[in-house]
Amino acid sequence: MNESPQSILQHTFGYDAFRGQQEDIINTLVEGGDALVIMPTGGGKSLCYQIPAMARPGCGVVISPLIALMQDQVDALKAAGVKAGFLNSSLTAEQAYRVETDLMSGDLELLYVAPERLIQNRCLEMLSRARISLFAIDEAHCVSQWGHDFRSDYLQLSLLHERFPHVPRVALTATADERTRKEIARRLELTDAPHFISGFDRPNIQYRIQLKDKPKQQLLKFLKDEQSGNAGVVYCLSRKKVEATAEWLTLQGFKALAYHAGLPAEMRQRNQQRFLREDGIIMVATIAFGMGIDKPDVRFVAHLDLPKSVEAYYQETGRAGRDGDPATALLLYGLEDVVKLGQMAASSEGDEQFKRAERQRLEAMLGLCEITSCRRQTLLHYFGESEAAPCGNCDTCLQPPSTWDGSEAARKLLSCVYRTGQRFGANHVVDVLRGSSNEKVMQFKHNEISTYGIGMDLSANEWRGVVRQLVARGYLQVDAEGYGALLLTDRCRPLLRQEESIQLRKLPAQINTASRRPGTVEIDERDQPLWNALRACRKQLADEHGVPPYVVFHDKTLREMLVVRPMTERSFLKLSGVGDSKLERFGEAFLQVIRDFEYPGS
Structure with missing residues (x-):
């Protein structure tokens, strides 16, 4: 007879009590039901399938896209006394045969399989002859074409419902807005399964968002003042920037490694292993790195470029502070990021509906950057949750931004966009407003239009702040098809007619963190x-x-x-x-x- 879930929790994993919805999810699966689980990083998702797999007769099969991490996941289970194994392309034929033999003889409690192997006929035939306790589809957002980590192999996982109709299935992910949740349920045939959606709040993470202003120096100050000796992840948009940043941090005395999909597989594996096994490593990476990383003591995640959506931002920042101790998420952004990401979305192979959805997600991300209220409230609202009071642990709470009546400035800028033909980017429009006599302004005779020189009262930086906020609030769009030209939207009409006013945030001062190290747990x-x-x-x-x-x-x-x-x-x-x-x-x-x-x- 198999152990009870409570006994497994206590004796195998060493915990006295379940957290949140864990017990309800586990009981649902133990009783043979299906489930869709949305639970934040560090919330204990793994136990939701590991415990029922051990409590039910047979072996639990975990479908995971994380080949490079399966070894560590299995090692962690074995350290807890669980009979676990994995099947992926890293094994020799002899090693794979030994794992398959253990499965068929009933000597495995959990088996990790990559999706591309699972959907092969040979693997499906083998599983049909084994006793399977459940199927767990980890990182289930990979099935969603709306999501940020789409994997085509995941689209075929609906076959589990067809081939193994009596085996319970659970799909799990840390991040999915309502649209992504519906797509996961539809594609995996889990529409009738109960959805367990835990709170998205990670109160131990301090969210800080700053404008780019010599970003290398901003990062260096953050690392030296607050994160000395701590492990963390620095995200960059391009592979070239990843390598340059890792090299520069190494020259500054940090243990920094690079990770992106263009590096040789052996180097990626080696760098990932060092990050997991050594203290104080900083991984500089593209978004190719991080999914499923179990390292609990990552004290910070820093973005040197704007993520393409709030969903991606939440997923990436969630890699910090999995142990529940204080951690910091720092984001540095600029309008050039919006242009670059918009161009990437416009050149994608998706249809118009997909491209429109990508633009909306990008605008929501910029909106999060430009708000004057609590960032955590806005972040949770995006995922359909409400936070009653400001969190007190984000930059806008710790140092509330000042606002000013930007109605007249906004009208000047919108008029200038119109009079320059909605064909130019922010820098040129700002040059016209500030009366610049540079070659481009003269070439297009923009020194002769009525808005030339009417914005001398604000600096170029302040005008760029006005542009960003008008884009974030939907008064302007950035044309991703061309070269980032600013375009007027219908929403700007009442503002231009002086039928409404607008409050804008002033350029923020830097938060004083010298006496406060949120990413550090002090030892007496x-x-x-x-x-x-x-x-x-x-x-x-x-x-x-x-x-x-x-x-x-x-x-x-x-x-x-x-x-x-x-x-x-x-x-x-x-x-x-x-x-x-x-x-x-x-x-x-x-x-x-x-x-x-x-x-x-x-």
């Missing part, structure tokens, strides 16, 4: 020697077993050791994250470290 000075010894013990055990340190224990468990100072196996087992297998494999080594500090020389 008296506990520092024991803390260092516990971390050294963890690193040694991790190296011996060939796994990342967090597979042995998370930082949170080590900090609990500092507080509790357990002396016996019984008290050690009560620590969060300590199950029977981890107690047996690692307990004595940590207990000895603690005893040596409590009773030196004994």
